[in-house]
Amino acid sequence: RLFARALPRPPRRLLEIGIGHERGPRAHTPARAGGAGLRAWRDVFPEVDLVGYDIHPRTMLVDEERIRTYLCDATSGAGSGEQQSDGYECPSWQADSAFDVIVDDASHDVGSQLDTFDHVYKFLRPGGYHVIEDVLTMSLPIFQPLVSAGIATWNNTNSPNVFNGNLDDSNMLIIQKVGEVSDDEDMQRWLHWAKGTLEAGA
Numbered sequence: 337r338l339f340a341r342a343l344p345r346p347p348r349r350l351l352e353i354g355i356g357h358e359r360g361p362r363a364h365t366p367a368r369a370g371g372a373g374l375r376a377w378r379d380v381f382p383e384v385d386l387v388g389y390d391i392h393p394r395t396m397l398v399d400e401e402r403i404r405t406y407l408c409d410a411t412s413g414a415g416s417g418e419q420q421s422d423g424y425e426c427p428s429w430q431a432d433s434a435f436d437v438i439v440d441d442a443s444h445d446v447g448s449q450l451d452t453f454d455h456v457y458k459f460l461r462p463g464g465y466h467v468i469e470d471v472l473t474m475s476l477p478i479f480q481p482l483v484s485a486g487i488a489t490w491n492n493t494n495s496p497n498v499f500n501g502n503l504d505d506s507n508m509l510i511i512q513k514v515g516e517v518s519d520d521e522d523m524q525r526w527l528h529w530a531k532g533t534l535e536a537g538a
Contacts, residue, residue: 453527
């Protein structure tokens with residue numbers, strides 16, 4: 337909700353990646369079907385068209401006003417419209433159906449966050465926002481070049497010093513798509529560097 341209030345205008349279309357959990361946080365707890373995030377966006381923005389991706393069938397929502405969900409692996413070809421392995425199939429988005437906001441609230445693994453960004457950034461409108469939730473503190477240096485370039489900002493809910501050495505998951509990265517061709521080229525160069533850095537450190 338804090339991020340929502342910071343938006344210059346209400347989004348028309350919003351994609352949230354990661355709807356729920358296949359299993360509960362502990363072995364003896366039940367799975368959470370999810371949908372709380374999508375419903376919260378619907379409450380905040382009464383006119384927004386909402387789309388959700390998840391890889392777990394139990395998280396799919398049915399008959400929800402202004403919410404559509406897809407069994408889709410956003411880390412591998414999201415938006416291609418082609419059948420994926422394991423039965424996943426992501427819709428194919430065109431330029432006129434691009435998103436104003438994309439929220440990655442899925443696995444919280446930096447490799448998956450980079451792969452998801454690689455596949456969905458092209459479906460973000462110029463001027464739109466790609467939000468990565470729950471970035472582990474150990475992964476912050478991977479994303480810091482975007483902040484240094486002035487096209488991303490950190491929102492940390494625990495401490496004003498995001499490089500505090502704690503392995504928390506409260507770091508939110510907000511990336512704005514400038515919209516110029518050079519912006520996409522710069523993003524691809526950063527993404528290539530980020531993936532190479534991650535592989536080298538593995």
